[in-house]
Amino acid sequence: MKLATWNVNSIRVRLPQLLGWLADAQPDVVCLQELKTPAEGYPRAELETAGFASAVNGQKTYNGVAILSRAPAAAAVADIPGFPDEQRRVIAATIGDVRVICVYCPNGQSVGSDKYDYKLRWFAALREYLARELAAHPRLAVAGDFNVAPEDRDVHDPKAWEGQVHVSAPEREAWRALLEVGLKDSFRLFDQPEKTFSWWDYRSMAFRRNAGLRIDQILLSAELSARCASAGIDKAPRKLERPSDHAPAVAELRADGKTADR
């Protein structure tokens, strides 16, 4: 199973690029963030024609998430159960033998702001949700835009970013607390090229300067980590005309029953 996550920054604007990337990259499951449309504006039919079912949690203008899958998705659950929130940031579904949770974590705006406090409360609620889900589903993947660069090597210029939102110590602790329930960052299961990022600012030619952050991740339970054959970032869509500011993160899982050679 080839699993991906991509913050598309408007599904309607990015649909041609998404369809092109689905055809090129041939993923089996794709978590999408920042749809920026309610369910009625979601291009379900076009994606079905491309071979993908959709589990959608949409919202007008902001947020919005979906899980695309070639195989049917079962037991879809929207949002974080028990955490009242107007913002549509989470959708979960089971595809084959894997429970997939797609997340669009809050941005946080600036350290100390109301939105930053919301971000930390939101992460605490997500952690409790993931602990419950992991107990019920040992084959769990949590993929999305976490809006946290976990380590300095995930930041193009750690000095310039020091203490800022996306890298502040409380955010990194909140991100790390997600792993402590029993998840691993698939990207770090493998040697990776230095300065590999998943987001680049639209401004100041940031992509050309590779001035980015690695804030999009695919977290895997122990059972799925053992099945993970590769992980990386596909920068190709970021090079197109009118791109999303994010590139897809990808992880390949071996079929059940096979074990890693490593």
Add this chain to the structure above:
DNA sequence: ATGGCTACGATCCGTAGA
């Protein structure tokens, strides 16, 4: 130099993203 770009929705600017 505290800007720079993109998307949205309601206008011709404000909000938000990261």
